[in-house]
Amino acid sequence: MTRSWWGWGNVEDAVKGAELKALLERARMLMPGEPTDHEPPDIASLGLPAPRVTAPASLAGLCSADPADRAAHAHGKAFRDVVRNLQGDLRHVPDLVARPRDERDVVDLLDWCTREGIAVIPFGGGSSVVGGVEPRFDGRPGTVTVDLERLDQVMEIDRTSRAARIQAGVFGPRLEEQLHPHGLTLRHFPQSFEFSTLGGWLATRAGGHYATLYTHIDDLVESMRVVTPNGVSASRRLPGSGAGPSPDRLFLGSEGTLGVITEAWMRVQERPRWRAGASVRFGDYAAAVAATRAIAQSGLNPANCRLLDAAEALLNAGADVGGGLLVLAFESADHPVHARLERALELCRDHGGEPSGVTSGEAPGHAGGEPDGAPGDGSAAENWRSSFLRMPYQRDAMARHAVIAETFETACTWDRFDALHRAVTEAARQAMYEVTGTGVVTCRFTHVYPDGPAPYFGVYAPGRWGSMVSQWDHIKAAVSEAIETHGGTITHHHAVGRDHRPWYDRQRPGPFAAALTATKTALDPAGILNPGVLLPAP
């Protein structure tokens, strides 16, 4: 397998053949005519500038100045990153890509860069969708991207406490592979699972696949090691503590601006054994939302509780519903869960929902982490599942054919959801109309809490090759304004990075901004770590 330098995942898994044909067929709903395929440029043709810095002899062995390496580390994996790559627009590339072998190497790299004032970008899978790994700043003698891929080991397993010490650079599949022989799983499955890392999840407060309870990676952390320019921060392994403000919570969400996470003790779980699931159709969206809220507030804690609106259900699950489709699943390693499903379905029926595809039973071989919908069961849930895994590849194929296909997400309290949903949808439609003349917006809930949902929106519109980045930026600004105005968070799990800064700055309490700035100065006095993320570049 070869990793794509410009787009998602492996080159071999790109959309082609029948899948491509079907995709373009659907795209024709938006843009009539035969779409043109825009191939990615040759790296040699990009004319990358020569690296501005040279590593000292002791670190040179860790550092690569290979153009393909530098190009592959220049952007994250958002739609606007993929489009810029396709257009050969690599204005900012790191000068070097360093691959430390251990924590000592990380310390040495930070020491060197602090001395020279060289910017450092911590890099996990590079799946950031917010400009988090892009050296988009000036006034630095150089930039070194620190790629942690060599730190990919599960170092220790504490079976008794159900915890594992795991290096930060490990990708999802390799992590689960190492836990598997022990019957354990981290059970954290973001959509980007295959091509993102533990360190990236921690640094961005990633949201996993599960809809309730342990949604963010935050709650799975027992302790962390973080290399800051001002020393290594090592917290104690604790199941819970009340000793002052939580040290881990400072680094969770710090997005590479305060230090490099090298490893963490993570809470792991037994692999689920019992499972029950169903899809529920609703004729009316408001009723579907009310049912979902009732389940979120019931304490039943489903593993999945994903409400797709009619457009999302049609586009991504092939289901034609008037109001919405609720995909429900329960899981447990300890006890049967059908009674919980039954009760959830009762709550759905109370709101006019019609369940179908009910499954329940033991699935000892079940890997966990597979989104719901057993392969081959032909259900709407299964359709949704396969499209979930293919989505990023399909997005890239659409980008190549000048279709704007991107997502954005938020969370808000239930009382504000209706207004937010209306305003965001309206803002997206209006903005798409302005820049493309048409477009579709869809919504699903990725996570639900007793006090509110995390809505996730998809936007599909016919782009104009050469202007797609500015077209998307126009849409994104409009929806971000609507989110901010209607009490949502600028991000529930995609992080702030560079792209969300204008709205994050408004959302963040002033005194907290002052605290974060002071913390930044204390831990990173030379301001080398990821300038421009979370805080203005110094």
Next chain:
Amino acid sequence: MTRSWWGWGNVEDAVKGAELKALLERARMLMPGEPTDHEPPDIASLGLPAPRVTAPASLAGLCSADPADRAAHAHGKAFRDVVRNLQGDLRHVPDLVARPRDERDVVDLLDWCTREGIAVIPFGGGSSVVGGVEPRFDGRPGTVTVDLERLDQVMEIDRTSRAARIQAGVFGPRLEEQLHPHGLTLRHFPQSFEFSTLGGWLATRAGGHYATLYTHIDDLVESMRVVTPNGVSASRRLPGSGAGPSPDRLFLGSEGTLGVITEAWMRVQERPRWRAGASVRFGDYAAAVAATRAIAQSGLNPANCRLLDAAEALLNAGADVGGGLLVLAFESADHPVHARLERALELCRDHGGEPSGVTSGEAPGHAGGEPDGAPGDGSAAENWRSSFLRMPYQRDAMARHAVIAETFETACTWDRFDALHRAVTEAARQAMYEVTGTGVVTCRFTHVYPDGPAPYFGVYAPGRWGSMVSQWDHIKAAVSEAIETHGGTITHHHAVGRDHRPWYDRQRPGPFAAALTATKTALDPAGILNPGVLLPAP
């Protein structure tokens, strides 16, 4: 009812009559002979120094210089506080007690004190057991204790999102009373519930009565308002967010050193309707611990899962068990919970446990918040329950009769529990032997997590009147060393305050200390807020 200035709760509820007789009977196991009752001194006899500061005219109406007021705000409610009060040892008292009527008053008070360099101690119920409200520092022109008792309103209820905006100075009972007509509850019941406040819980990351899932107040917070000398920090109401490090988590556990919490949006719940409970006896403590761990890791999430060791079961639940007594309860507002209890009991039986007193059913009138064991059911659980509520009063009675009676708590991962338990018990016994010649140490779990328990220890020893504070301090130092050395946290929920500082300083990661110091300087440049708590007094 009259609040006691020197001890716990209301004067009218003090231990007397038959309860006192029985208590002293038990105390005789430790100290033979007729114990002397040491009455609290008269406040007039304390000879408090005159206040060193006078409030400006605009604030004078909020401030009291009454000696009784100042004496009642000089200490928290730990055993060492009560003993010092009984001995008339009030070395440090605030100069004034200010009672703001609203947030504006808090801002004005902080402005005045910042200008003059006067120390400010935020004060809720004053139930701190770690010296958190004691003006134990020098080098300040004066100290003003800011008592928030007037901020006692539930301001708004959002039924749809199940959230309520609540002022920080409200005491537990008054808070629940205001939620009650709406069928809602905060469901946060520390043992100090009656005489502690929402703001205090938030500032100390208090642990409630429930054993799993939402143990600390932290998880119940939707947003907070905090008045810092550098402006008001107001976070957005959100069910979940991933936008940078959490602002609320910085103030949770800040113990009055970064700002005064004036109000918070809290997640509330429907009052529980279904309940099931039982007590389980174990002949062997290790087996009891293993059963408790199995339940903690099962995902059954009991509301109570309190393992009492043999000494604790005997002393506080009147139950004679060889290994331990596990008090289990499940609750739900939405669905019956007997199946979960059944499964938990199965896990207990797998480890040799013998269940008894199984109850299960609907309890629509159930207040929630009542510790388990229905009044009058005569069970070991009920005995435990009534002693839970009477414990602080009994502790005061014992203090008056020169019995050392105090608790300390921690949390650790399961793999370290056996060694920690042994070491802490041994250290406590050894230290008691050194200073009193004898003593009893008990242990129970207040909370259990998948990766570890929160053990809570009780210590009972015959004190020597006049030396009891130093006797206790000797014991406390010994057990704190053992906790620290064996990987526990110096506090799971009692907070750091001034008394836990030496061990907290060792536990806290160095770079995090630097971050906290920088934050303190940014938010409280004059260093007026609670000097000596969490960080060294400047």
